[in-house]
Amino acid sequence: MSLIEKYAAYLPVTPDTPIVSLSEGDTPLLPAPRLSELVGAKVFLKFEGANPTGSFKDRGMTLAVSKAVESGATAIICASTGNTAASAAAYAARAGLRCIVVLPEGKVALGKLAHVSHCGAEVATVRGNFDQALEVVRFLSDEYGLELVNSVNPFRIEGQATGAYEVVDALSDAPAYQAMPVGNAGNITAYWKGYQRYREAGRSQRLPVMLGFQAAGAAPIVAGHPIENPETVASAIRIGNPASWKEAETARDESGGLIEAVTDEEILSAYRLLASREGVFCEPASAAGVAGILKLAAKQFFSPEDSVVCILTGHGLKDPDSALASAPEPLLLDADGPSVARALKL
Numbered sequence: 001m002s003l004i005e006k007y008a009a010y011l012p013v014t015p016d017t018p019i020v021s022l023s024e025g026d027t028p029l030l031p032a033p034r035l036s037e038l039v040g041a042k043v044f045l046k047f048e049g050a051n052p053t054g055s056f057k058d059r060g061m062t063l064a065v066s067k068a069v070e071s072g073a074t075a076i077i078c079a080s081t082g083n084t085a086a087s088a089a090a091y092a093a094r095a096g097l098r099c100i101v102v103l104p105e106g107k108v109a110l111g112k113l114a115h116v117s118h119c120g121a122e123v124a125t126v127r128g129n130f131d132q133a134l135e136v137v138r139f140l141s142d143e144y145g146l147e148l149v150n151s152v153n154p155f156r157i158e159g160q161a162t163g164a165y166e167v168v169d170a171l172s173d174a175p176a177y178q179a180m181p182v183g184n185a186g187n188i189t190a191y192w193k194g195y196q197r198y199r200e201a202g203r204s205q206r207l208p209v210m211l212g213f214q215a216a217g218a219a220p221i222v223a224g225h226p227i228e229n230p231e232t233v234a235s236a237i238r239i240g241n242p243a244s245w246k247e248a249e250t251a252r253d254e255s256g257g258l259i260e261a262v263t264d265e266e267i268l269s270a271y272r273l274l275a276s277r278e279g280v281f282c283e284p285a286s287a288a289g290v291a292g293i294l295k296l297a298a299k300q301f302f303s304p305e306d307s308v309v310c311i312l313t314g315h316g317l318k319d320p321d322s323a324l325a326s327a328p329e330p331l332l333l334d335a336d337g338p339s340v341a342r343a344l345k346l
């Protein structure tokens with residue numbers, strides 16, 4: 001079933017809304033035993049890499065594109081660090097819409113670029129960063145009537161709120177804490193809205209404390225001012241002036257949570273730990289939330305009975321360069337059993 005059908009009662013749709021779906025959502029919530037031990041709490045991983053285009057962006061895009069079709073739009077446009085573009089390209093292809101994406105030059109991971117072009121989107125790369133690309137698409141959308149599908153589109157946020165519904169459905173209540181990366185800050189906004197709405201509907205008893213993490217080189221909310229030249233290995237959160245800045249602060253403050261920074265080193269260390277100790281391959285940005293809870297755990301932040309859900313926002317295959325950069329060179333050996341055995345010290 002499509003995400004929109006499943007959660008129709010909580011989404012701005014009518015029976016007449018045309019549903020553009022690739023069967024998104026319903027992603028696994030995995031218990032993480034090794035991480036739980038390290039953190040000193042019950043840690044779960046919401047693996048959003050299992051969405052059709054490999055990131056949580058599909059939750060918002062199915063709704064944004066469905067509503068675009070409903071309103072008679074023929075073209076959509078977005079700026080992107082990669083995953084929004086991949087998702088927009090795929091849902092536009094599904095709907096038969098023209099799709100234009102504006103990307104910051106040289107800053108988009110390989111798997112995302114491949115996905116966008118392969119789905120037939122028109123790609124404009126601009127000399128600038130994500131924030132500047134977003135300015136460009138806001139202009140094009142205003143001037144030329146293209147449907148903007150960045151997370152400034154309220155339907156993106158509404159659709160992404162389904163992540164919170166799934167977490168509550170899986171745990172029979174909201175977790176004590178939710179940890180996640182913060183880039184343009186649409187997702188933390190969406191989850192907080194989702195948790196609130198679900199509790200108002202009587203589907204949960206409590207609300208989680210929201211823990212957001214930015215990369216240290218791209219941490220405007222932590223710094224309290226925009227960052228002109230954001231830099232981080234976690235390209236999906238390389239954003240210096242988040243569109244949903246205020247809403248992220250609201251989520252933080254209303255939930256009694258925090259938004260802090262983690263270094264690239266901490267992000268990469270969590271990224272490797274997730275793969276090598278839990279078998280879960282996410283992209284670097286997705287590991288920021290895990291890096292954050294490991295950092296908090298060092299200060300005895302959690303109690304053993306606390307449930308902590310980490311949103312792993314995107315699939316590791318999106319960014320093969322980052323994975324290979326820290327992997328050892330594979331052995332190259334003669335194709336004969338005994339010498340392979342010797343090399344492997346069997």
Ligand SMILES: *Cc1c(COP(=O)(O)O)cnc(C)c1O
Nearest residue numbers: 083183184185186187236313314
């Ligand atoms: C988009 C994205 C983020 C950041 O989400 P925001 O809503 O922009 O805060 C984090 N991780 C991945 C993999 C993403 O694609």
